[in-house]
Amino acid sequence: MPTNNIIKGLILGDEKTYISLFREYYVPLCAYSRRYVGRKDVAEEIVSDTFLKIWENRASIQINTSIKSYLFQAVYNNSLYYLRKLKNEAILEDYFSNTASENIAFSTLADETPEESLVMDDINTRIEEAVAQLPDQQQKAFRLKRFDGRKNAEVAKIMGISVKTVEMHLAKATLTLRKNLKDYLPSFLLFLLLK
């Protein structure tokens, strides 16, 4: 769909346009929000809210960039807003509580914002290439975990090794990937999103 039609669809409140944007961007937007807010459930809520806010304010939205950067900027703003609110409410400790088992990360207020100028050929290919260079066992564990979305215990079962060994392979794999992908870090996710 050409950009103009998407913007028109957004403004007119066309359900199909919104759904197609959900399908294309929901998962990367969630990953993006999660690097700031830490929790998966919160990230999902922020992304859903962002879409809903756009729909509610559709009559007055103005998009001067690409739809993609518009969405990421909006999710970024909402994630920071959430963190500020969280700080004010002094419930940051919640991150370290037992109940929030979903934490992928502790929140870190980052100062970078999405920039249009960052353009990368194909970060997925970079990831695939870097992963392909890992030693066999590490590679297998990493693929099962991140490309197939397996639980640690499932990876252990499939590979016939202990969960501890799986975690060790994954730890070594991510360290090597860090070394081999250092040119794209720390804004790896941005490269992908702004492609």
Added chain:
Amino acid sequence: MCIIQLKNAEMENETDVNILLIRLFSGEASHEEKKVISVWLKQSAENKKLYADLREIWLTSGIQSNADEYNLEQAIFRFKAKISDQRPAGIQIISWRQVARYAAVILLALSLPLSYYFGKHNSASTNSLTTIACAYGDKSNIVLPDSSRVYLNSGSKLSFNSNFENGRKVKLEGEAFFEVTKDKNHPFHVKTNDVEIEVLGTKFNLKAYAEEKSVSATLVEGRIKISSDYQQEFMAPDQRIIFSKESKKMTVQKVADTTVDTDWKDGRFVFRNESLAELKPRLERWFDVDIVFGDEQVKNRRFTGVLSRESILEAITYFDRSNYVECSIQGNKVIINSQNNK
């Protein structure tokens, strides 16, 4: 206890911290482990950088397969519900699709008692042949008279005598995953055009599509006997046997991960380093589309990925994103071109 170990080592081993980070990223870190990480994070800017880098790699590498299982469908469902709440009631238009859907529900409700009646009538009187066919784009799950379970993949057909009077025998065209209930005295037989399988109680996958050049069986649990007109083999778990229709030979392979062959039954379409030419028949069955290649090179492009609930539209955006190929849709046809060819 992890804390004690780490304190003793004074976190000098980088890998120990990294294992904790992996556990955190996987959502499996304990309360204590999280505390250890938060202390470690505060120790230096370097630690923070390492942490941010690894998190970045972790999050990004899982986007394409949605490894972290963000619930897209639920989010869409909620979004739809919320926006329809906010729409003034007068504007709501009932589409023909909705009408058709309700009509289908009513038809289904009407037809239930009838088919129930016929079904009962049938099985009571004769031992008739039942055939269950699964259209392209569909999958189904069948419980056989002996309570064995069969998952039937797209474009497959399973037939059997409705009450197994002449033994546990089924005929398969296409692909199915069998969970056969144990019965030592009554072996279970699966017949395909080229091979026959005999089991007592096992789990295995059998792929025997007429349009493919080989038949393959993968054993997950138990033992099976597989025979063709020329050869007979016994299989052990984690083995795959491939029967070539051309050479009429069977080859045994050891598989590290049988889920590669059985993932489809859980609705996952998994491909690992497969060329588009290899993927074509599977994609066609899975999505019920025809795939046409615009040029020769594009057939050799290799892909790795997992599709779960995606539509064909979403699936092609994944391929598009690789920057190697360009997909377009015309009716029921998906046309794939090399991107540099344009």
